[in-house]
Amino acid sequence: MAVARERVLELMKTQCRVFNTTFNPNGVRMGSRILHERLKGDAVASYYPPRIGTIKQLRSLYPEHTVIDEKEEDWVEHLTIAKSRGKENPKKKRTAAESKKFSKKR
Amino acid sequence: MAQFKAKMLDIGCFAHTRNIRDHTKRKVFAANEPERQALRYIIRNTTLPQRVRAQAQLQLSQMHCYTRFTQVKNRCIMGGKGRGVFSDFRLGRFQFRMNALAGELPGVRKASW
DSSP: OOOOHHHHHHHHHHHHHHHTOOOOTTOOOOOHHHHHSOOOHHHHHTSSOBOOOOHHHHHHHOTTSOOOOHHHHHHHHHHHHHHHTTOSOOOOOOSTTTTOTTOOOO | OTTTSOSSOOBOSOOOHHHHHHHHHHHHHHHHHHHHHHHHHHHHOTTSOHHHHHHHHHHHHTSOGGGSGGGOOOOOTTTOOOSSEETTTTEEHHHHHHHHHTTOSTTOOOOOO
């Protein structure tokens, strides 16, 4: 015995309501396929391992401890030595008169 | 592109320029994925007005190329190679061999029969 089309549609409608899907008896393209796709951005972005254990991170994680950065210390030491020998960077020029590069020196 | 690049090095593996660039692309893709999917939904949905769909098409085509997934490439995380990379281990074939022989990849052993 053939089932009436209305009855089948009714069943489909109920099915859609129960399983929370879109009622679309004519098969119209509604793009719901794209809404069903999972977002893969997080998995894609975590391909490369993150950089961990840098001095900056350690300092922010453990503010109660003093983390020594040897490279920075060497650099500061080099700067202080250069300064004591009068070899530091030239002072920033603040006015136009000071910054005249090719002004004649007398 | 320079506007997306991280100011500080933020990957802990082999830091080849191309690896850094690929990482940048991945981050940009992840940030823009919902927007792209929304636009794709509008374009595919035939019940929406044609004008709206055309506008969405235009907007999608005008997004930056770094927001596209096809820009992303799996590269070796220990040698930076772009070809012959095992995606399960994220290693190039030679790096894979060296690490596997050294016993650093759990569950991998040399076949012998």
